[in-house]
Amino acid sequence: MTVRAAIADAATRVTSETPRLDAELLMAHALGVSRQAMLLKHLGDPAPEGFAALVERRIAHEPVAYITGSRGFWTIELAVGPGVLVPRADSETLIEAAVAYFAGTEGPKRALDLGTGPGTLLLAALAEWPEASGVGVDASETALGYARDNAARLGMADRVELRAGDWASGIDGRFDLILCNPPYIGTGEELGPEVRAHEPTAALFAGVDGLDDYRRIVPDLPRLLAPGGIAVLEIGWTQGAAVSALVREAGLTPAVRKDLGGRDRVVTAS
Structure with missing residues (x-):
């Protein structure tokens, strides 16, 4: 699955007020790049294996900032x-x-x-x-x-x-x-x-x-x-x-x- 497809799939399963944004932030964290860099350069890349586990944590309502360890x-x-x-x-x-x-x-x-x-x-x-x-x-x-x-x-x-x-x-x-x-x-x-x-x-x-x-x-x-x-x-x-x-x-x-x-x-x- 590509990064683009994995984000789209995760956004349908996360039940927050901002599911798409949450999925993008988690994917950027899994890739080790900024969200902006991911959107510009990595949407066609293979989705990293660790992304699925991050999404499961978000589905369990753990805050995105706790999962990624940072907040702007x-x-x-x-x-x-x-x-x-x-x-x-x-x-x-x-x-x-x-x-x-x-x-x-x-x-x-x-x-x-x-x-x-x-x-x-x-x-x-x-x-x-x-x-x-x-x-x-x-x-x-x-x-x-x-x-x-x-x-x-x-x-x-x-x-x-x-x-x-x-x-x-x-x-x-x-x-x-x-x-x-x-x-x-x-x-x-x-x-x-x-x-x-x-x-x-x-x-x-x-x-x-x-x-x-x-x-x-x-x-x-x-x-x-x-x-x-x-x-x-x-x-x-x-x-x-x-x-x-x-x-x-x-x-x-x-x-x-x-x-x-x-x-x-x-x-x-x-």
């Missing part, structure tokens, strides 16, 4: 795996919000990423502003291990400090940019099978209304933000008003930003 985010490629939240394209809205805020300036000098996971937001921000440095905090040692590896692979190890911690507890100093993608799913909400079965629940759920972690994070923002700085928080699409109210209670000014799908995705606090 913003302008960087991140190593990911079991025990860390897979970076989502919607989270790029946080970096877009930060870029818009600092447009026309030298950008932030110090960044803080609360709940950094594999370093997703912090490393994307440092890639955007090469003169900046930052601190990443996470309660998971597994996630911090990925973050350390990603920082080293991207040549940012000397610009990053990674700490085990409970949100902003023990964090001192001021930051021009604070990034945070906390858990925001209510405990009664339904999740897709791949998220429910594979991704860490501690990175997803935050009490009955999904707001528990915002209630802990937002009160610390005024002491952590440098003058002229901004905090950028990811939210669930129904939580804009509630998180904005918490930001106002903390004495900061909120604004809501939508993702590419037109849904509320970010609350900024300045």
